[in-house]
Amino acid sequence: MRAATGIVSVDLAAIASNWKALAAKVGPAECAAVVKANAYGLGADAVIPALAAAGCKSFFIATPAEAESARTLAGDARIFALDGLIAGSARDFASLDVIPVLSTPGDVFAWRDQARDLGRRLPAAFHIDTGLHRLGLAVDDMETIAADTDCSAALDLRLVMSHLASADNPDDPKNAAQLAAFTDRTLRFNGVPRSLAASDGLMLGPAYHFDLVRPGYALYGGQASAAHPAPVQPAVSIKARILAVHDVAVGETVGYSATWKAERQTRIATVAAGYADGIPRNASAGNGDRGGHVVIAGVKVPIVGRVSMDLVTADVTGIDPSLIRVGDFATIVGDGISIEDAGFAADTIGYEILTRIGARFRREYTTASNTTD
Numbered sequence: 001m002r003a004a005t006g007i008v009s010v011d012l013a014a015i016a017s018n019w020k021a022l023a024a025k026v027g028p029a030e031c032a033a034v035v036k037a038n039a040y041g042l043g044a045d046a047v048i049p050a051l052a053a054a055g056c057k058s059f060f061i062a063t064p065a066e067a068e069s070a071r072t073l074a075g076d077a078r079i080f081a082l083d084g085l086i087a088g089s090a091r092d093f094a095s096l097d098v099i100p101v102l103s104t105p106g107d108v109f110a111w112r113d114q115a116r117d118l119g120r121r122l123p124a125a126f127h128i129d130t131g132l133h134r135l136g137l138a139v140d141d142m143e144t145i146a147a148d149t150d151c152s153a154a155l156d157l158r159l160v161m162s163h164l165a166s167a168d169n170p171d172d173p174k175n176a177a178q179l180a181a182f183t184d185r186t187l188r189f190n191g192v193p194r195s196l197a198a199s200d201g202l203m204l205g206p207a208y209h210f211d212l213v214r215p216g217y218a219l220y221g222g223q224a225s226a227a228h229p230a231p232v233q234p235a236v237s238i239k240a241r242i243l244a245v246h247d248v249a250v251g252e253t254v255g256y257s258a259t260w261k262a263e264r265q266t267r268i269a270t271v272a273a274g275y276a277d278g279i280p281r282n283a284s285a286g287n288g289d290r291g292g293h294v295v296i297a298g299v300k301v302p303i304v305g306r307v308s309m310d311l312v313t314a315d316v317t318g319i320d321p322s323l324i325r326v327g328d329f330a331t332i333v334g335d336g337i338s339i340e341d342a343g344f345a346a347d348t349i350g351y352e353i354l355t356r357i358g359a360r361f362r363r364e365y366t367t368a369s370n371t372t373d
């Protein structure tokens with residue numbers, strides 16, 4: 001096997017036990033799994049079968065390509081496609097038995113027409129807007145659809161859902177407002193299962209659970225809301241190789257544009273991880289109170305100078321030189337650096353760190369977990 005510059009270690013047992021912990025928390029509501037964007041960058045090929053084996057029966061993906069691979073990985077589980085009917089995908093979704101999440105009247109009518117063409121009812125989900133104003137049917141749209149009697153004949157409505165804007169902040173009154181709007185706007189769908197909450201929303205309490213919750217980030221160990229930590233454990237670590245260690249004299253600079261200057265004799269470790277690998281350029285030193293860190297020889301050390309395409313440089317002055325060997329790994333996430341820490345350091349969120357880990361880093365999967373569930 002070719003040597004990789006970086007390794008993403010994904011603990012599939014931790015992901016499975018995170019799913020079980022969330023499922024236990026929300027029971028009797030169903031706990032689905034959001035595995036869009038290649039299971040948040042971790043590898044849908046490994047993550048979907050692990051979750052299916054843990055008992056997960058409903059998966060959410062975004063795109064037609066993700067739907068196709070999820071169908072081969074998830075056995076006969078339900079698959080919901082959050083982006084709806086991307087042009088021309090209705091036929092594929094019908095043949096793959098994928099349930100599109102419909103959020104415009106145009107999508108609803110296209111799916112109705114597909115059902116007509118096939119001469120059978122098709123399963124569908126409706127996304128209702130309750131204030132995020134991103135995707136979702138407006139109240140007027142629902143009137144338009146209700147007026148089309150062919151729709152109810154053609155579509156077998158399996159889920160009505162909405163999405164919260166501010167669930168990471170339990171104090172935001174928008175949560176209760178969206179809850180009330182959702183409750184009100186779903187009355188007309190008597191008996192159809194309902195879903196409102198993702199990772200952060202499900203931590204707002206049972207009123208937000210309805211019949212099904214849709215966590216993604218929390219499954220992968222992410223803490224979407226600092227105020228309400230989810231009962232999950234870290235499942236991901238990211239490491240990259242140290243390529244060189246060298247000393248720079250006082251007054252010398254490190255990296256592009258010479259943004260960092262040594263104020264003392266400084267020892268620099270150069271690590272094979274750059275923005276092409278998903279290390280945000282905003283993790284460069286000097287970004288206000290931000291700026292990233294890596295862990296080398298057990299010590300958390302600051303990134304100095306600019307993050308470049310393939311490389312970062314870290315200040316390892318003071319660490320016993322015999323402990324820093326070229327070829328060893330520096331930790332980017334793990335060893336005390338959470339996904340959230342890595343996101344904060346670069347003015348972003350852990351979600352972006354996970355989903356942008358580059359293709360050059362090898363994904364490795366472990367199935368042994370030291371936790372019980």
Ligand SMILES: *Cc1c(COP(=O)(O)O)cnc(C)c1O
Binds near residue numbers: 082197215218224
């Ligand atoms: C991405 C997404 C989710 C999952 O969100 P997490 O915060 O990762 O749990 C749930 N629902 C919708 C509509 C989404 O787009």
